[in-house]
Amino acid sequence: MSGQTYFITGANRGIGFELTKYLVALNPDNKIIATVRDISKATALKALSKNIVLFPLDLGSQKSIDAIPSELEKIGVDTIDVFVSNAAIADSYITVLECPKDKWLEHYKINVLAQILIFQKVYKAVAKSTTKKAVFISSGAGTLTAYIPTPMSAYGQSKAALNFSVIELSTELKSEGFTVVSIAPGIVSTDMGSHGFGIIKVNSPHLVESLSTLSLTPEQSGTAVGEIIESLTEEDNGKFINFDKNENPY
Template sequence: MAGRALEGRTALVTGGSRGIGRAIAERLGRDGAVVAVGYAREKDAAAEVVDGIRAAGGRAFALPAALGWHGDAVALWEAFDERIVEHAPTGGVDIIVNNAGIGRSADLANLTEEGFDEVFAVNVRAPFFIVKHGLERLRDGGRIINISSGLARVAMPEIMAYGSTKGALDTFTLNLAKELGPRGITVNSVAPGIIDTDVNASWLRGNPAAAAHAASLSALGRVGQPEDISGVVAFLASDDARWVTGRVVDATGGSAL
C-alpha cells in the first residue's frame, strides 16, 4: 500500500454514509487516508462504508455527525478526537470534506421559515462551524473541500433556497482560501450537476424519459455518477492540487454551457 497519494493523512467526510459522500470516503481510503465517515442517522450504512474501506486495505471509522443544531460542530470534533487516536495516534486532521447537506427545498410560495432555517443550518452553518472548530486540528498544508452544486450558478426557482445555500458555500470557500493561504491550506468547492444517487432516485431511476432529459443537459451526454465527483475531490486533496485554491470546480459534465 506504500506510495498511495494520501498515505499518512487523515480525512473527515461529512455525510459519508451514502451517495457522493460514500464515494468520496471510499476513494480517499483507497488513496491511503485514514477516513472518518461522518453520518447523521444511517449508522448501519456508515458501518458498511467503513467495512468496505477496511476490506480494501484502508483504514476508517464511523463518526456520529448529526448536523443542523447549535453545538453540533463541537460535538462532532469531540467525537473525532476520541476516535482518531485509535487509528492515528498523533491526532489532527489533514482533509476536511464538507459534503453533508439537504439536497432539496420547496419553492418560494411553499417554503416555510422553518424549512429555510433547516436547509441553511445544514448546508451553510454546519460547514462554517466545522471549519471554525476544526482549524486547531487541521495541519498546515491541509485541504478543505466543500461540496457545492451547479445550481449556485443556474436558476432553478423551485428549489431556490437550496441553490442559495450553495452560493453561500462558494463565498465561504473564497474567503477561507484567502484567510488560510498563509498556512498552506487550500480551500476549494466542487460543484456537481445531476448525480445518480438516492437523493435523485425518486424521479431519475426507473424513469427513462427523466433519465434521458437529465443526460441531455450534460455536454457529455450522460447522468453523472458519484465516482465522477470523488475523483475530482481526490485530486483536490492530493499534492498535485497544491496550487489550486479559492476555486469552484465545475463537475457538472458540462451542463448549461
C-alpha cells in the same frame, strides 16, 4: 507511501461513500474519519477498510457539532490533512414564491451554517497539517453567473451562500498555507440527486435532455471529486471547481 488523514462528512452513502472508497483504494494507509448520523447503519462503510473510523455527527444538532473536538481526542486524532464538507440536503425544488419559511431556514442551517461551524471545530487540527486542504461540496445550482433556470429556491441560495463562505475562508486562511475550494460534483444519481432530477423533469422539461448528458453515477462523481482533491495545490485556493476539473464561475 504514508497515508493522510481525511475528515469526510456524510460518508455513509452517495458521493461521500464513493469518495471514501476511492481514497481507501488510492492508498490503503489513508485514514478516513467518516461522519455518520447512525453508526449502526454504517456496516458497508466500515467494511471498506480497517483505517475507517466511524464518527458520530448530526449536522442539525449544535450539541453534536460542539462535541467534535472531544470526539477527535477520544480517537487520538490531533491532525487532519484534508477536510471534506460533503453532507447536505436538497429539498426545495420549488419557486421562491412557493418556498415556505421552514425550508429556507432548514437549508441555511444544514447547507451553510453547519458547514461553517463544523470547520470551525476542526480548523486547529487541519492547521497542524502540512497539506491544509478544506473542500466544500457545493453545486452548480449555487452559481449566480451561470444560473440554471429551474426552481431551486432555498437549495440554490444555500449553495451560493456556501460558495461565498469558501471565498472568504480562502482569503482569510491563504497566509496560513490553506487551500480552500468549492467542488460541484455534477448531477448525480444518488437518492437526493434522483429526487431533484425527477422534479426538474416536471418543472423544466426543456432542460432534461441537456442535463441528462451530464448525469453521473455516485461512483463516477466520487472518483472525480477524489481526483480533484488529490491534485489540489495552493494555486487552486478560492476556486469553484467542476467535476470535470474545469473552473466554474461563481
